[in-house]
Amino acid sequence: MIPPRLLPLTVTKxxxxxxxxxxxSPVYDYGAAASRTSIAAWIDQDSASEDTPNGRDLIIGxxxxxxxxxxxxxxxxxxxxxxxxxxxxPAWPVYTPAGLHHLEAKLRRVEG
Numbered sequence: 468m469i470p471p472r473l474l475p476l477t478v479t480k481x482x483x484x485x486x487x488x489x490x491x492s493p494v495y496d497y498g499a500a501a502s503r504t505s506i507a508a509w510i511d512q513d514s515a516s517e518d519t520p521n522g523r524d525l526i527i528g529x530x531x532x533x534x535x536x537x538x539x540x541x542x543x544x545x546x547x548x549x550x551x552x553x554x555x556x557p558a559w560p561v562y563t564p565a566g567l568h569h570l571e572a573k574l575r576r577v578e579g
Contacts (some may be wrong), residue, residue: 468535469569474507478532478547482540497544508534510547510574530574532558539572551577 484500485493513531530552532545539558544551558572 469533471507474509474534476508476510476547477505478508478510478545480504480506480536480539481544481546481551483542483544495542503546504536506534506536508532508536508545508547510545510552513573528576529555530576532572532574533569535569537567537570539570544577545574553577 480503481497482502482504483495483497484502485495488494509532511531511533513529532552532554537560539554541554541557544553546552552574555573555575558570560570561568
């Protein structure tokens with residue numbers, strides 16, 4: 468496990484409530500019905516690129532979440548510093564010879 472002093476951020480993991488629409492398709496609610504859990508973590512930017520389609524400046528950033536919290540689902544979102552991030556695929560465990568060390572997950576910022 469990562470020592471707590473190296474995970475100085477408290478972020479909120481948001482697990483959506485799931486219902487179904489009239490066609491039987493899943494509907495995910497990240498609002499008041501969702502469960503929220505505070506977890507210790509570190510968030511770091513792991514990539515940035517600049518794209519200029521049609522003369523517009525667009526900056527795209529990739530982020531990485533590092534945590535000892537082992538219950539992360541690909542549908543979870545992370546709230547931190549007035550921003551919302553969604554997991555970009557499943558989190559992956561990082562092992563040492565002694566066993567599970569921590570989890571890492573790629574994040575992308577949710578706009579709007």
